[in-house]
Amino acid sequence: MMQVSNTIKTLLQLLILCFSLQSFALSDSEKEGTVTTKAEVDAYIQHHIKDAHDFHLFSYTSNGERKHVGFPLPVIVWSSNGLTTFMSSAFHHDDDGKVVVERNGSSFVKLHSKIYELNAGASQVEFDETHHATNAHKVLDFSITKSVMGILLVGLFMLMVFSSLARQYANKKVPTGFGRVLEPLVIYVRDEIALPNIGEKKYRKFTGYLLTVFFFIWILNLLGLTPFGFNVTGQLAVTAALAIFTLIIYTVSGNKDYWMHMLWMPGVPVLIRPVLAIIELAGAFIIKPFSLLVRLFANISAGHIVVMSLIAIMFTLKDSLGVVGATGLSLVLSFFITLIEVLVAFLQAYIFTMLSALFIGMAVAEHDHEHEHDSHGHELQDAEDVRGDFI
Amino acid sequence: MYNLIGAGLIVIGAGIGLGQIGGKAMEGIARQPEATGKIQTAMIIIAALLEGLAFGALFLGK
Helix, strand or coil: CHHHHHHHHHHHHHHHHHHCHHHCCCCCCCCCCCCCHHHHHHHHHHHHHCCCCEEEEEEEEECCEEEEEEEECEEEEEECCEEEEEEHHHHCCCCECCCCEEECCEEEEEECCEEEEECCCCCCCCECCCCCECCEEECEECCCCHHHHHHHHHHHHHHHHHHHHHHHHHHCCCCCCCHHHHHHHHHHHHHHHHHHHHCCCCHHHHHHHHHHHHHHHHHHHHHHCCCCCCCCCCCHHHHHHHHHHHHHHHHHCCCHHHHHHHHCCCCCCCCHHHHHHHHHHHHHHHHHHHHHHHHHHHHHHHHHHHHHHHHHHHHHCHHHHHHHHHHHHHHHHHHHHHHHHHHHHHHHHHHHHHHHHHHHHHHHCCCCCCCCECCCCCECCCHHHHHHHHC | CHHHHHHHHHHHHHHHHHHHHHHHHHHHHHHCHHHHHHHHHHHHHHHHHHHHHHHHHHHHHC
16 A cells, blocks of 8 residues: 555656646645644645755755755855855755754755854854744855756856847848747837836936846746746846836936925925925835836745645645545646736836837936926926825 | 635735736736736736735745
8 A cells, every 4th residue: 555655656646747846846745743734734835935055956865865856056155264265065955954064164054945154162052932042143155056057047048148149140130040939029128118217318228237237037037937937037136126226227227307396395285395206205215126026926825825736736635626626627627827927027127128119218307498387477387296196 | 724714815915906907907918918928017017016015924924
């Protein structure tokens, strides 16, 4: 009986492997006793959403021993004894602080995908009742984590692909090969996103940034749908960095009119102007970047959670629907939701680029200074002034 | 408990908003099919802003 259920398990895992490696490491719950399948699925999804110090492709149990397949990444930390580097394989896939790595006179443990340094004299990490380490502290972590690896790979890929595309234009008019796929997208971003939102005079200066950010987010979103477990655009730090780039660009390139409209809005009663200034300042420096970063982060994280939860249906509903029923249901649902995720990957890149272009366009827009005046000599608001208030 | 009720309210509000945006955009397109492109762009921007607000509220309420 045990043999049969093991065979079924192996077959199931093979099926998932064909479909998506993301669902791996949902190990059998019976052997670990108290851990339920639901809790395990939950823990696995949480683990995937977070950044990690190694690529964990899948794990399996052979002869009662848990085996992990993946590859390690370098750990670079600034500890109390200075710069320390080692490979994350030194932790042997431990994530609960059990394995202590001694390097450069300090002891390190890995707890919930974070590197901690043990305090001097401590040989083992101790926890308080809320499972926080009491005798270890966090270190400055410059490690090449999974997300950093993804960013570096995508950066390298984009550099290669786009520099070869640019070289092709030097020789002849029409690009060949992969460039033919990219050219329409580049022109789309230029003509449909940059040009209408920023305006004919200034759009060329910002098209480079918009193209970079569009392809960066799009490729990383698509990379997140592959079975390697990347979740780069679902990291708050990454989306925050992108949003801060946009913030810096529209703040630095904002012209006189932009600051005037932000700090001392023309065409409204004087008493209201300070109130409007507060709203405009909050909008420009907090709400706009925050909405950019949270939208991308939440969409991608939510997408990953939904896909993985639907894959996990085959484990959680195995008892009530049977193996075939649960697997079929999970396969159909997760297949179609993955298709939607492909659309979302493009849509989020498009929206981020679009809103960046819109914000930059609002900062560099040139207002017509000969405002219309009504019969009492007051300025009438033009359409752009009103638009600025809403966004 | 309360944050779950709040999350539900956020989703209801965002759903009503998205329905309004989509419905009005379709009406607009039906009346003026030649403006489809512009209406779609504006629709996506407004939907994105609404979505950002909804996600922000969900994120803060979590």
